[in-house]
Amino acid sequence: MMGRVGLTPLEGIRVLDVTTSIAGPYCAQILSALGADVIKVERPDTGDDGRAWGPPFWHGEGTMFLSANAGKRSLGLSLRDPRGRDALLRLVDGADVFLQSLRPGLADELGLGSDALRARNRRLVYCSVGAYGHVGPLRDEPGYDALMQAAGGLISMTGEPGRPGVRVGSSLIDQGTGTWAALGVLAALLDRDRTGEGAVVDVSLYETAVGYIGYHLAGYLADGTVPHGQGTRFPMVAPYQVFATRDGELMIAGGNDRLFAAICGVVGRPQLVDDPRFRTNPERVRHRDELCEILEDALSTNDTAYWLDRLKDAGVPAAPVADTADVAESPQTEALGILQPLAHPAVPGLRLAALPVSFDGERALHRSSPPAVGEHTVEVLAEAGYGPEEIRALAAAEVIRA
Structure with missing residues (x-):
């Protein structure tokens, strides 16, 4: 440019x-x-x-x-x-x-x-x-x-x-x-x-x-929810956070049911799509800990680059966790x-x-x-x-x- x-x-x-x-x-x-x-x-x-x-x-x-x-x-x-x-x-x-x-x-x-x-x-x-x-x-x-x-x-x-x-x-x-x-x-x-x-x-x-903090204020005014630290998790969506891979970390955004199904297919866990705990985003948020433990167990078996290529091929938004040096270069x-x-x-x-x-x-x-x-x-x-x-x-x- x-x-x-x-x-x-x-x-x-x-x-x-x-x-x-x-x-x-x-x-x-x-x-x-x-x-x-x-x-x-x-x-x-x-x-x-x-x-x-x-x-x-x-x-x-x-x-x-x-x-x-x-x-x-x-x-x-x-x-x-x-x-x-x-x-x-x-x-x-x-x-x-x-x-x-x-x-x-x-x-x-x-x-x-x-x-x-x-x-x-x-x-x-x-x-x-x-x-x-x-x-x-x-x-x-x-x-x-x-x-x-x-x-x-x-x-x-x-x-x-x-x-x-x-x-x-x-x-x-x-x-x-x-x-x-x-x-x-x-x-x-x-x-x-x-x-x-x-x-x-x-x-x-x-x-x-x-x-x-606009949407957090809206959430508090709606039902009294007071947000606290969630690490890299996006509080209203699951899975949407950083996962550990075999050699690093990878941010994965599963913002809707279609993307969740694609993630499940990539990591070899297609059965999660029909699991009653994970059928909709509100259910996935409620059962986030269980879901993310399953996904991280799968993702830990291979390297960041391996998963990044496959997630992108499946249309799933994902990015490795970069530091300032990575961004500059x-x-x-x-x-x-x-x-x-x-x-x-x-x-x-x-x-x-x-x-x-x-x-x-x-x-x-x-x-x-x-x-x-x-x-x-x-x-x-x-x-x-x-x-x-x-x-x-x-x-x-x-x-x-x-």
Whole structure:
């Protein structure tokens, strides 16, 4: 699959990214890959907190930061200094989107709240990325991905049966919240074309977590079911889980009666189809332990590759359990072109995941590598009308990093 820097539906849109960590930066990275000019506003001394999160590091650069900040320009600017805030306000006057994840209340304290900025620029789309949301008893509490996995119910239902819950291994809530923020911004920009005015978009980690347990919430509201860790089992369907083979592990999805019959045929247990314990999916779920013991006993007699070939020939969805190295080296990953090489002065051989979306068969690509702290300060301030002497004075006062 080829890639392209466009389709660029957001070309001409300027985004001020006043966020740190993952959720907000990931949103801004999406907008950049769709054509927006994203100015990342960072502390002039240390930059985004995510720059220091590691190991692992890649030639000294934090891999977590690299993964969420491609395609941006970095403005090293102190928001604690009135001169720094004045510079940011000048940029607000010509911006389309203001994206912030400051601690609750800080944006208003700094004069950067939605009311203040939209009074200056009525076309501005103002997006807040928060922890628990903008209302409610927890509105002023801070939050991170793992905290929201706990507060939002995910940890309680993740892990092995009878054991303490575990965190999902990726920053699922952060990246999901960043995706929702990008979707909200895009919707607000589309609406602005109709009304001529921007809007205030609010997203939060907690709301994302709640959204991700939607069918579990429906189940609880229906009959009081409270889910707990099931390992790799999908709680509403059987068989649908990872099974041990002779040399590894294999995920098998038997999502309906036809697929169950096919699985039974592949493993040489066709009699299970007419067993009254297993005739329908609800019966199979009720008798899951008995069923899965029978299937695993059969699957343990041969290797993963052997079973995978036969299950696929029978039309049964199945996949070996891959680790990160397997994914990075997978021919499917290579065919999709989702790992994008990017030229970076400090990180030779840099490759990052591009957007998981294609247009007309071509991957949407990042337009540049993640920036150094303050790499674009001078050019951004010059665009805002600052002269060379003013910029030098701000740098000497350590208001900016130039």
